[in-house]
Amino acid sequence: MGEAIVVTSGKGGVGKTTTTANLGTALAMLGKKVCLVDTDIGLRNLDVVMGLENRVIYDLIDVAEGRCRLVQALVKDKRFEDQLYMLPAAQTKDKNDITPEQVKAIVDELKPDFDYVIIDCPAGIEQGFRNAVAGADKAIVVTTPENAAVRDADRVIGLLEKTHIGSPKLLINRIRPSLLKRGEILDVDEVCQVLAIDLIGIVPDDETVIKHANQGEPIVMNPQSRAAIAYRNVARRILGETVPLMPLEEKEGFMRKVRKLFGMG
Amino acid sequence: MSGKTLVTIKGVKDGLVFVLDDRCEWESLLKELENKLDRHGRQLSGPAMQVRVKLGRRLLDDDGKEKIRDIIGRYGNLLVESIESDAEGPPVIPRDNLPLYRMAGIVRSGQTVEHDGHLLLLGDVNPGGTVRATGDIYILGALRGIAHAGCEGDDGAIIAASLMMPMQLRIADVISRPPEEWVSEDSWMEFAYLRDGVMEIDRITQLHRFRKEATLSKGV
Numbered sequence: 001m002g003e004a005i006v007v008t009s010g011k012g013g014v015g016k017t018t019t020t021a022n023l024g025t026a027l028a029m030l031g032k033k034v035c036l037v038d039t040d041i042g043l044r045n046l047d048v049v050m051g052l053e054n055r056v057i058y059d060l061i062d063v064a065e066g067r068c069r070l071v072q073a074l075v076k077d078k079r080f081e082d083q084l085y086m087l088p089a090a091q092t093k094d095k096n097d098i099t100p101e102q103v104k105a106i107v108d109e110l111k112p113d114f115d116y117v118i119i120d121c122p123a124g125i126e127q128g129f130r131n132a133v134a135g136a137d138k139a140i141v142v143t144t145p146e147n148a149a150v151r152d153a154d155r156v157i158g159l160l161e162k163t164h165i166g167s168p169k170l171l172i173n174r175i176r177p178s179l180l181k182r183g184e185i186l187d188v189d190e191v192c193q194v195l196a197i198d199l200i201g202i203v204p205d206d207e208t209v210i211k212h213a214n215q216g217e218p219i220v221m222n223p224q225s226r227a228a229i230a231y232r233n234v235a236r237r238i239l240g241e242t243v244p245l246m247p248l249e250e251k252e253g254f255m256r257k258v259r260k261l262f263g264m265g
Numbered sequence: 266m267s268g269k270t271l272v273t274i275k276g277v278k279d280g281l282v283f284v285l286d287d288r289c290e291w292e293s294l295l296k297e298l299e300n301k302l303d304r305h306g307r308q309l310s311g312p313a314m315q316v317r318v319k320l321g322r323r324l325l326d327d328d329g330k331e332k333i334r335d336i337i338g339r340y341g342n343l344l345v346e347s348i349e350s351d352a353e354g355p356p357v358i359p360r361d362n363l364p365l366y367r368m369a370g371i372v373r374s375g376q377t378v379e380h381d382g383h384l385l386l387l388g389d390v391n392p393g394g395t396v397r398a399t400g401d402i403y404i405l406g407a408l409r410g411i412a413h414a415g416c417e418g419d420d421g422a423i424i425a426a427s428l429m430m431p432m433q434l435r436i437a438d439v440i441s442r443p444p445e446e447w448v449s450e451d452s453w454m455e456f457a458y459l460r461d462g463v464m465e466i467d468r469i470t471q472l473h474r475f476r477k478e479a480t481l482s483k484g485v
Contacts, residue, residue: 147392151374154391158373194391194409196371 002033004107004117005238006136008160008168010152012123014144015173015203018213019231020120021049023140025218026235028083032115035074036086039103039132040122044089051216052077052086061090064102070109079221085114095127100134107135116238125159133160139168140200145175145186154195169200171234176205177248188245201234203227204248271297274305280315280346283337287321288421290361290476291329298336311342318348323359325350360421363400372396372410379416392432401425411435414457423476425456425469439464 007020017040024036038046041060047053058073070087077084087106090097110117121132133139139160143153153170160168172191179185192199206227212219220228220235226246233243271286271294285294318333325333325348334345364382372378372386374393384398387405394410396402401423402414408426413435415422420437434441434457441457441464454469467475 151393154374154393158376161373193407194389196389 002111002114002116003138004111004119004136005138005140006119006121006132006165007140007142008121008129008132008156009123009142009149010125010156011143011149014142014149016123016142017046017049017120018209018219019140019142019171019173019203020046020118021213021218022220022228022231023235023238024084024086024116024118025050025080026220026232027116027118027238028077028080029220029232030235030239032083032239033113034084034116034118035110035114036084037107037110037117037119038087038089039119039128041089041098041128041131042091042094043122044091046120047075047086047088048216049213050077050086050218052088053216056088059088059090060103060106061093061097063087063106064098070106095122095131098131100130103131104135125156129156129159133163133165136165139165140171141168141195141197142171142173143191143195144173145180145188145191147186150186150191150194157195157197167197170195170197171200172202174205175202175248180248199245200237201230202245202248203230203234204246272301274301280317281343283316283318285318285320285323285333287323288360288419291359292361295332295336298333302336302340313342313344315346316343317346320348320350323350360400360419366398371406374410390431398422412457420459420462423456423458423472425454425472427454429455429457429466434464436464 007016007023009016020036024034028034036046036050037060038044039060047056052075055075058068060073062068063070063073074085074087077086107117107119119132119136122128141153141156143149157168170192172188175188176185180187188202204226206219206225208222208225209219209227212222219225220231222228230246233246236243271289273284275282275284285298316337330348333348337343337345365385366380366382367385367387368378369387371388372390372394374391377395377397378384378386379397381399383400383403384396385403386396389406390396390404390408390410390412392409395413397413397416399415399417399419402412402425404412404426407428408431410431411433412424412431414424415437418437422436424434424436431443434443436457436459439459439462455466456469456472457464457466458475
């Protein structure tokens with residue numbers, strides 16, 4: 001029996017979909033069988049980030065309303081043998097066209113066949129949030145080191161604590177070491193102090209994430225990227241390994257030092 | 266409470282009226298009453314006088330009334346005719362008799378904790394969170410949200426917190442946003458109170474001066 005994990009945040013644009021795509025891919029790369037579920041009905045984009053957009057035939061609503069069987073709607077990611085699947089959201093409906101009970105039934109049906117079911121939650125705390133949370137066993141709250149995102153994360157943590165899920169795990173995304181060093185953004189300790197939940201990972205901001213998302217290829221597949229390493233670390237922590245937090249300061253490479261020497265850095 | 270008279274004596278044509286403050290501590294009220302009578306005892310000697318005691322909105326049981334009769338009765342010429350509580354409005358329970366509600370946890374953004382009485386919170390109030398009590402608020406943790414003490418009008422209520430970094434403080438009807446100098450991250454526990462209707466912050470060690478509670482010290 002697998003485990004269902006919802007990725008949520010309250011605020012939009014902090015990287016829920018990116019996190020879902022990358023954690024799912026990382027877990028698949030570690031040999032787990034994973035299904036990603038997009039619950040952002042009406043604004044689906046997990047399929048875009050995963051590069052599976054043109055292979056969507058049926059969606060979550062079709063399954064809920066019985067127009068197809070669950071297995072028919074699953075999109076298989078051919079890059080990972082038989083490890084990674086995705087259940088896309090509908091693009092033409094909205095969040096009120098499905099109930100939390102229906103989502104829960106679908107997730108419960110997926111759990112026996114997969115090690116992990118990762119649910120991508122829409123922004124906000126309304127119906128879409130309730131749908132996404134209904135079937136989950138655990139939750140990861142994504143935030144960025146900004147006050148607005150931390151406020152919303154706090155609100156969402158409060159809501160999650162009142163559900164069957166209890167205390168979620170925290171992922172701090174898009175940390176920019178240069179701003180951090182100058183004290184212009186909140187540091188990891190400050191965020192953890194306010195939110196007071198377990199930290200499951202910190203991910204540095206990395207411009208290549210955007211490039212990869214546009215190409216439909218999750219960043220974790222590129223081992224050169226620091227964000228990729230961070231997401232892989234989070235995946236290993238989900239599996240129960242103890243992995244130390246990565247240092248945020250980037251080590252200077254040899255070539256860069258040489259370039260700096262000649263005033264080109 | 267400092268500077269405010271707890272006992273006012275008025276002369277009316279058929280005797281005296283004692284107006285007792287209805288919000289202060291019971292003990293300090295009794296002390297004040299004794300002091301006043303001691304000071305003015307001589308002026309009050311003479312023919313027997315009828316005394317009416319007005320309690321305001323304070324609620325007293327028979328024991329309490331007996332105590333007041335007893336203190337006033339020490340002066341032979343004063344006869345307590347009646348002890349009256351204001352009938353209108355709900356009776357106000359004196360602050361030292363309010364129940365204390367204790368809760369552990371974090372009050373997060375969007376959450377509100379309300380309580381009739383004093384509130385002791387073991388945990389933080391996060392930005393966007395609100396705690397509200399009719400009496401005092403004590404927070405063993407960081408106050409980063411909004412706290413409203415004495416929310417039904419008790420301007421003698423206080424807000425104490427281990428780490429005072431509030432978004433907003435409210436006592437009775439007074440609302441105050443902390444100016445920059447309040448945001449001190451030093452580890453002193455502080456409390457907020459109203460002095461002449463203005464919000465002030467002080468270290469917790471100064472609280473006894475504000476409250477003038479009887480200190481009980483045992484040992485040497």
